[in-house]
Amino acid sequence: MKKILTYLFVLVLIVIGAMALFFDGISKSAIETYAQQALKTPVRIAEFRSDLSAGKVNIDFVEVRNPEHFKNKNAFVLNHLSLLKSDESTLDLIVLESLEFDGLLFTLEQSNNQVNLVTLLKNLESKSSTSNQSIVEGKSIKTEKxxxxxxxxKDLSFINTQLKIDTQWFKDVVDVPDVSIRHFGTPNGIPMSRVGAELMKIALRRIQDEVENKGLRLGEKEIKEGIRRQLEGELEGLKGKLDGKARDWFRKLGL
Incomplete structure (x- = not known):
């Protein structure tokens, strides 16, 4: 009897381990599929690991391909993502204790008067807008939020981020200052369909600052009036009016 119980216990452990591996495999594929649909470009995840009992998720080496008509292979790659879910989470409100993006490398590129990273943001915005609508008798109506x-x-951070600038005027890789945000989405939370776009905006705004700094330091009129203007203009079109700080910056440039 003791041997039988031992064998059963070992079998249970094997089944639990297999289920964990199977779950991680399914989750990895599901995330890749969702990201590809949202960004409208191929996304590849090298490794996905989860600990459901502790509410932890770790993702290693994510590749996001460039949209069509851009020469670089990837728009950005992510070395590591770690997530910790809070016990305060409910079915309607997902609370994360922490979400960290470690080792993002963005490639900023222009093609046919378009900026690759802004194109991805537009795709995310389009995805979030579509998810807030349903089709009834051929007409589009908003669903209940x-x-x-x-x-x-609770704790959102971007660390060890780099920006590769690849344009006809300037080529360089610059370090982007770390970003740390407390209580992102409070008090009511951000709709799930909009989280990706909002996170992308945070990264783009910090990248925008670095482009501005590079443009000002180098005195490159093309950079200031090219990439910077496109990033600023596209973000304005997506988020509405520029804040006072951005407008002051424009005035200083005489634009």
Missing amino acids: QTEARVII
Whole structure:
């Protein structure tokens, strides 16, 4: 009897381990598929690891391909992502204790008067807008916002981020200052479908600052009036009016 119980216990451990591996494999594929649909470009995840009992998720080496008509292979790559879910989470409100992006490398590129990273942001915006609508008798109507889960992130951080600038005027790799945000999405949370776009905006704004700094330091009129203007203009079109700080910056440039 003792041997039988021992064998059963070992079998249970094997089954649990297999289920964990199977779950991680399914989750990895599901995330890749969702990201590809949202960004409208191929996404590859090298490794996905989860600990459901502790609410932890770790993702290693993510590649996001460039949209069509851009020469570089990837728009950005991510070395490591770590996520810790809070016990405060409910079915309607997902609370994360922490979400960290470690080792992002963005490639900023222009092609046919378009900026690759802004193109990805537009795709995310389009995805989030579509998810807030449903089709009834051939007409598009907004769904009730209450039906969509919302997200709060207590500690959001972007660390060890780099920006590769690849344009006809300037080529360089610059370090982007770390970003740390507390209580992202409070008090009510951000709709799940909009989280990706909002995170992308945070990264783009910090990248925009670095482009501005490079342009000003080098005195490159093309950079200031080219990439910077496109980033600023596209973000303005997506988020509405520029804040006072951005407008002051424009005035200083005499634009």
